Each structure stands twice: as C-alpha cells, then as structure tokens.
Amino acid sequence: MEFNISREIFLEGLQKTLSIVERRTTIPILNNILLRAGGEKELGLIATNREIGLVSSYEADIVTPGEITLSARKLYEMIREIQGEIIRVRMNEQNWVSVSCGKVNYRIPGISADDYPKVESGESQKFFTISGGLLTDMIEKTSFAMSQEETRTNLNGIFMEVEKGDAGERLRMVATDGHRLSLVEMDMGEQKFLDLEKGVIIPRRGVGEMRKLLEQEDGNIEVGVDKGAILLKKKNMFLKISLIDADYPDYRRVISMDKGNRVELERDPFLHALRRMAVMATDKYNGVKIHVSGDRMQLNSTNPDVGEANDEVDIIPQDREIDIVYNVRYLIDAVEVIDEEKMVFEIREGLKPGTIRPASKENYFCIIMPLKV
Helix, strand or coil: CEEEEEHHHHHHHHHCCCCCCCCCCCCHHHHEEEEEEECCCEEEEEEECCCEEEEEEEECEEEECEEEEEEHHHHHHHHHHCCCCEEEEEECCCCEEEEEECCEEEEEECECHHHCCCCCCCCCCCCEEEEHHHHHHHHHCCHHHCCCCCCCHHHCEEEEEEEEECCEEEEEEEEECCCEEEEEEEEEECCCCCCCCCCEEEEHHHHHHHHHHHHHCCCEEEEEEECCEEEEEECCEEEEEECCCCCCCCHHHCCCCCCCEEEEEEHHHHHHHHHHHHCCCCCCCCEEEEEEECCEEEEEEEECCCEEEEEEEEECCCCCCEEEEEEHHHHHHHHHCCCCCEEEEEECCCCCCEEEEECCCCCEEEEECCCCC
16 A cells, blocks of 8 residues: 655544544554555545544545555654655555655554454435534534433433424434433424434434534535434545434423523623623532522622622513522523523522523523522
C-alpha cells in the first residue's frame, strides 16, 4: 500500500476518529484505525470500538492499493507535528509503515487489517432523509437530561420514537435521569420516516458522535435503523451506533396532566439571573429558592460555605404567591435550549414537578422535580 494525501485533509480525518477508538483496552487492534487505499483517488478511514463505527473517505493519490491498521492517536500526533503540504504513506511486507513529508520520516508498526472488526456499510438498508439542523436541535433539547449513572443502562441515552397519527408522523426524542425529563417532537407531516413505534435508545456516547457528525455539515442527513443499530450517512461519512438493548420507562406517566401556576417571563433575564444564582452552587448544595408574588419573581441562593445571592425578574402579574426550590443547574439547562424571547414556567406546589417550555410552541418542554427543603 502506498498513497499521498494532503496533510490538512488527513489530519482532519484522523481527528474525527479519536473519540471512537478505545484508549484503554486489552485488545490492541481497537487502539487502531483501518486505512484502506482503493481505486485511484480514495482513501478510507475506518474506526470502531465494536459499539460505534465510523467510515469516512477522502481524496488521495493512490499509488498502490492496500490496507493496514495503525495506532490512531500516534498517527494523528505525527501528522499534527509534521510541517508540509503532502504526506506520503507507504507499507512494506512486514506491516511496517513509513510516514514521511520532506525531510521528516516516521516508521511505525501496523497490525493486519484481517483482524479488524467489520463495520457494515448498511448499503442494503433503507434510509430516510431528514434535516440535519432539525436533528441537531432535537438532540440539543434532550441530551442534557440523559442519566450519567452507568448502572441505569436504559436511561444512559436518548429514547427516539415515531408516533403515527391522522395528520402524519411525529418524531419524538426523550431523555431523563429520574430528576428531570426533556421531550421534543417534530411534525414530519406526510413524509415517511423510520418505523420506530416501539422506539429505540441511542447510547450517550453515540449521541455525542451523532452531534459531531451533524455539526460538520449543513443540509440533510440520511438515517436508518437495522439489526440493533442506528445508521447515519452524510456525504463521505457513515456512522453506525449500536443501540441500548433495554426497555425505556413509560415517560408518559411522568407528564402531569393537571395545570400548575403559569408564570410567563422573558427568557434572557431569567437565564442570566439563574446563572448569577449558580455562582453560589456547590456539589453539596445547588438549590435556588423562587418566590413569586405579583409581577416579580425573586430568586435566592444561600450557601453557608460560599455566600448568598439575591436577584429578581419581571413576570406577567400573578394572583397568588408561590414558594419553591429547584436545582439551579437543571433550570439553566432547560432554559438555555429555548430559542424564543418569551417562555412559560409552570410551577406546581408541594413536591410536584414544574414544567419549562417556550411561550408559543408546544413541541418542547422540560419537567423538573423540586428539591425538598
């Protein structure tokens, strides 16, 4: 195998593989990426940790076709430190590979590609087209609520389903950690989408890779589900993510049907006030006391180890007074993803959950449990 490739293109391609390859593993080849030189002008880079697989292709001058696996991180570090425009990569018969540019020459050992895990390209799978911006927005509005506890496997990701109705299909994403729940849905109209009536759970690490892929390009993306995996295709890249094999809890039971005290306010002043309260927060205590009275919402954060903060924001006048305490960071997460000037904070008294949503849209809301005082 031998090829020449632009340093800038090669470096960018290698960087995208680093978060996928395993850094700590007893299987050495999982530290590697697969380089596949085929045809005359295409270099394939394949990375996998058995749960997530990334296949990408880049333009290169292929002198001799072939394939080999090399340490992803060492190869990236080499290319990063080389100064020059064109990188030459050449493999000999003993699986040693030279990487050179100008006067610089590295020699590193490779492992045969025969032992590398296969990443199926999903060519036989049916794909559906969706706006990359729409999918990104849905991930942003839910991913913050995923559980970080490894023991709660079925909550360590985003639940995605398609609900069919008389007006067409609705794509829905849900995430919860047991203390809060975030839900967003989009009307797909008459467009046919994935058959996900039972829903699937995309793992937290896979959600991160989806976000990276979506951030790289604008426009549409192709999505498919096959054999316990979600597949995404975008121009020269293909991403395969193994789904969590578990049952997601019945999130509909958490969604309260009774109406709370509807507090209407402007998003930005409220968000900035919450951030000022968060200055007092620590791992031991991160509560913010909220007092609603008339046309004012007063916020207080008191922490014996740090100090005290007070602030207030204007609201639409209320008929009754409300006192309640929430995790300030949970409130910030829910408000940050609202993309409207005005929002609604529906507060239920006692230990009933509160709901945050945009003022004019019903497609996103976040439910947050209050703190016991």
